[in-house]
Amino acid sequence: MQLLIKTFHGLEGVLAEELKGLGASDVKELKRAVSCTGDKELMYKANLHLRTALRVLVPIANFTATSEDELYNEIKKLDWSEYMSTKSTFAIDAVAFSEIFKHSKFLALKTKDAIVDQFRDKTGIRPSVKVEDPDLQINVHVAKDQFTISLDSSGESLHRRGYRDPNHKAPLNxxxxxxxxxxxxxxxxxxxxxxxxxxxxxxxxxxxxxxxxxxxFKRKKIGFMNxxxxxxxxxxxxxxxxxxxxxxxxxxxxxxxxxxxxxxxxxxxxxxxxxxxxxxxxxxxxxxxxxxxxxxxxxxxxxxxxxxxxxxxxxxxxxxxxxxxxxxxxxxxxxxxxxxxxxxxxxxxxxxxxxxxxxxxxxxxxxxxxxxxxxxxxxxxxxxxxxxxxx
CATH class of the missing domain: 3.40.50.150 (Vaccinia Virus protein VP39)
Structure with a gap:
């Protein structure tokens, strides 16, 4: 299993060492992220133990797209029934670093359309979008024309340990x-x-x-539990x-x-x-x-x-x-x-x-x-x- 773990700029080296300590293989430092390989056990441990991780993503597809039609078609090619059903709720988190695809909300909308249309074409029923606490969180990342589609195994960002008052100003993450x-x-x-x-x-x-x-340790729910x-x-x-x-x-x-x-x-x-x-x-x-x-x-x-x-x-x-x-x-x-x-x-x-x-x-x-x-x-x-x- 390929994993992509997100973090802040400057913490890539620290996160890489944490992953090695958990037994990850092929650990590579990227920009604001670290990639590695491991099994389901490593994915679970990463979500529980990593102190400098924001999200643990599981990439499921990579492709090139230079237009909204190409993006739509590539998303629709994937068999989404492997990951969800018509009864599932889902949400899309999109990140764009591209002159072609400049707006993350637009990316999220096109991805949603392709997934919903696939289920509607096959079953006549569509799954529902749910922004808060969905059954499946999907991450879309584009750099220029290179797309990576991932399942977000963390759900809520891992920085939320459950101890900080969100109303206090000037917090340190x-x-x-x-x-x-x-x-x-x-x-x-x-x-x-x-x-x-x-x-x-x-x-x-x-x-x-x-x-x-x-x-x-105090989190009652992590994304992969759904x-x-x-x-x-x-x-x-x-x-x-x-x-x-x-x-x-x-x-x-x-x-x-x-x-x-x-x-x-x-x-x-x-x-x-x-x-x-x-x-x-x-x-x-x-x-x-x-x-x-x-x-x-x-x-x-x-x-x-x-x-x-x-x-x-x-x-x-x-x-x-x-x-x-x-x-x-x-x-x-x-x-x-x-x-x-x-x-x-x-x-x-x-x-x-x-x-x-x-x-x-x-x-x-x-x-x-x-x-x-x-x-x-x-x-x-x-x-x-x-x-x-x-x-």
Whole structure:
């Protein structure tokens, strides 16, 4: 079985490693996606375990089309009775990168027409379109004149773990937060702080990673459960194995925010997932939040000046840099922002740089290795330590 797993730009390498860990074969990094081969068990595991995946697609056809008639005919050639019946509901998600086919809604409409007409011609009855929670979600992707038709085994996007309040503004996508933790190479033995945690997305993703809780563990429904060939026995086996691997280690995950409503939401969220023993959240200003261990990692998502407005944003970023330099010796500090101008005012030279996207915003995810004194002294100290280790 060929699988195509969607993700965000910049997370392809992280997702590829996750897939290899699940036993996938022929893993290849693509643009905002990773392809691989595997069986039904891998597809089920991918939907349950992948932290940096948005959707797990199963391609069923590839073809070339240069007109709407060609598109219609190619779709109608496929035997849709293999995947659905006249009693099934379906929905179409179309993505277009083409000068010929510019409008995704038009693509979805033509695909729908071809499927419905095929059933009507054969049986006199047509299946129904249902946008919310359909029995079958179909993905149509076109690049120039090259089409890929896939079945969406995930249904609802996998970033929806079930813990975030959708009404809170300026959220950080769960998949992006998990990707940031993996890029930074955080693990449960490293104390973690997010001093601007909002409703706690980074904290929740870290705690779920630390206790080996699958990201889709709380989801009651995944797309493939509606498929005619759904193997409930296999799924229950995979889910039970994952459940038995969950444990709650001692870990230091700390968050803070100056918004009392956000802090309350974050606390409730951790309680709902039984992660409140692992996560400590307080109401505090970023500049008041001090490290709780001699060494550790800080990862945060400060205001960009986009959705959240902040007076003197450059001055705020400067205060972040001053606070880090003064109080976070021997820590590694990471932040993500789309405001590259404000980032310059942090006043520190990042040792790690990555380009990621938070929604439509191109962002820089940067890491700083914090130390006491001047950079020259720090490098000399590191070199001496290396020589001692070699001897």
């Amino acid at each position: 769960e998949v992006l937060a998990a990707g940031m933790l993996k890029i930074a190479k955080w693990h449960k033995e490293i104390p973690l702080i997010d001093p601007m945690c909002g409703t706690g997305t980074i904290l929740m993703e870290a705690a779920m990673m630390a206790c080996n809780m699958p990201p889709a 498929w005619a060939d759904f193997d409930k026995i296999l799924w229950n086996k995979i889910y039970t194995e994952a459940e038995n691997q969950i444990h709650f280690p001692r870990v230091k995950i700390v968050g803070g925010d100056n918004n009392p409503q956000a802090v309350d939401i974050a606390k409730k969220t951790s309680l709902d997932f039984r992660l409140n023993r692992m996560i400590s959240i307080v109401r505090s200003d970023m500049k008041e939040h001090m490290p709780h261990a001699p060494r550790g990692m800080m990862i945060t998502n400060p205001p960009y000046g986009e959705r959240l407005k902040k007076d003197d944003l450059n001055g705020f970023y400067k205060s972040i840099g001053s606070h880090l330099k003064k109080n976070y010796h021997n820590w590694q500090a990471w932040m993500i922002t789309s405001n590259t101008e404000a980032l310059k005012h942090v006043g520190l030279r990042p040792q790690h740089k990555h380009t990621l996207f938070n929604g439509p915003l191109e962002c820089k995810f940067v890491g700083y290795d914090m130390f006491e004194g001047e950079m020259k002294e720090f490098k000399q100290k590191v070199n001496r330590s290396r020589k001692t280790a070699q001897n």
